[in-house]
Amino acid sequence: MDLLRFATAGSVDDGKSTLIGRLLLDSKAIFEDQLEAVEATSRTKGFDYTDLALLTDGLRSEREQGITIDVAYRYFATPQRKFIIADTPGHVQYTRNMVTGASTADLGLVLVDARQGLTEQSRRHAVILSLLRVPHLVLAVNKMDLVDWDEETFNRIRQEFVQFAQRLNVPDLAVIPISALQGDNVVTRSENMPWFEGSSLMHHLENVHIASDRDLRDVRFPVQYVVRPKSDEHHDYRGYAGRVASGVLKPGDEVLVLPSGLTSKIAGIDLYDEEVAEAFPPMSVVVRLEDDLDVSRGDMICRVRNAPEPTQDIDAMVCWMTRDPLRPGRKLAIKHTTRSARALVKDVQYRLDINTLHRDLEAGELGLNEIGRIRLRTTQQLFVDPYEQNRTTGSFILIDEATGTTVGAGMTN
């Protein structure tokens, strides 16, 4: 059984909570006591129906306001797969939460109301998912029951979306007509829409092919921690612990260590007390080298003729996450893989209007929840790949040095 992480974005009006509630209910991930609590709350609030949003809106302030503010993680499993849902709010003022949820997702689920068709919000969700390079996208056209299961309506929305998606980077797209409320095409194929030949949403989630999403060619192993037992039994043991970002490592492979540029061979790869024949993403292992090199946290193990170019100049798309705007001249802390440095904002090249994809070259700054292209100069070399090639070695976070909070999410160009 493998793991699929998917992100949903939307507001209560799209039926997002109803859909999630149904996926959880039908896979038996909601327990009786949770459902009873929600039923009781719905009754005391005077609702006619059980408000499944109450299951996901976990904070008191969210329940009071009746909106989802923060990213909530939900879990369910079928015999095929375990799923982690990053459930995020849909409104523009919570773009940063959507970006957060999408950052780890294999698949993004965008919901539209069949009566309304594509809206600014659904386009924005697709743009964010494509910026974050979420490799699979599902457009669920919901509330088909309210348009009499009309094939024409569905085709029109699908056409419009396919056309829009051509301007984005969407490697894999599925469009599914559903009724979250009545369950059509959610878990089982709908009898009301015999004209639809595709699979149900759950079937798609269970079977979408994610194995090829990983890069198994370019070896990138950011060194996280040096394991040195300093005990009698393991006196000479020295291993480099980390999580494989991409590529396959094997004992005997010739490797290059950045930033020193020194080369060695892999003597062995340890996973706890056993040696493994190979390590691939996202395995956490300990790599031992044949030569005694000076390797420490923040270094990167790669292959001799396949390594990123160390650089102090970063060109990236950034989502800004705090009120105080991002302007040229600002100094921030940057964390990239296991490497930390300081960064100076050289300039803001443009701000991207995430509803229209228009680039505003005159913007000069990025405000809260805004996305744009910037250039940074860092105090230390970083070993970056373009984000579109590698979501691990192409991503970084920016931290405000005074408050310590994460204020930006960056994707290198």
Add this chain to the structure above:
Amino acid sequence: MQTHADYRLSQLDELESESIHIFREVVAELERPVLMFSGGKDSIVMLRLAEKAFYPARLPFPLLQVDTGLDFPEVLATRDSWVERLGATLVVASVDEAIANGVVVDDGRTSRNRLQTGTLLDAIEKNGFTAAFGGGRRDEEKARAKERVYSHRDEFGQWDPKNQRPELWSLYNGRLHAGEHMRIFPLSNWTELDIWHYLEREEVEIPSIYFAHRRRVFERDGMLLSEHPANPCRDGEVVTERTVRFRTVGDLSLTGCVESEASTLAEIVEEVAVARVTERGATRGDDRFSEAAMEDRKKEGYF
């Protein structure tokens, strides 16, 4: 040596890898970590992951246990056996001592569970711990579903759910000011079933009370509680002997058990897979006080 034909990890291996990454990241970046060890199944999985993360070196941090004075003896025995096998350092923070020293006030109405919070915060401050690993999982409870892996606590140990740091990719931000600390949740993405599957696979020692055994119990608020001097029966409550097991282990006076015949991990996995009530809803009196019971306790600095 293992090889993987398709270069795919099972979901359990992927969770393990993610958690090990978190342990190493914290030890590399934060100065004085500690692992909050209760002896319960989640903290045992945490300890197992920590063991794997640093092997063949010893654990680079101590364990911290908050002793409520009402812990199950079977749980303490398991704790001691783990500490001995790993050669780990154990710090015990006692609720009784905290009461005696005036750190927390036992007014006779507050449960032992609630008094743990003050005791815990006091131990973190006195020892100068800057990061405390906890076994909390997001599937346990809806306030927890919103919690970060790195959960920031202010100088008062409080959690501010509305003001959490965004957490992207696997880039964790461990920046702290003096007096603040982080709660770290390496099991955030594990479910109760994952925990049991993992314990079954790893074949590690867990407290015997998780398995079916005969016990003298009585019913209260729909829960089965143990007969114990600290837990006197009220009017109308009748003690009977039944075959039971515990789904969670906490304070003896609040943790209920369920009737069960499951005496092996495989049987427990089977039982958990078909369970229709959450472990906390079923057997934890501490989570039942209000809809926001957990959120409120977490804001104060609970585990």
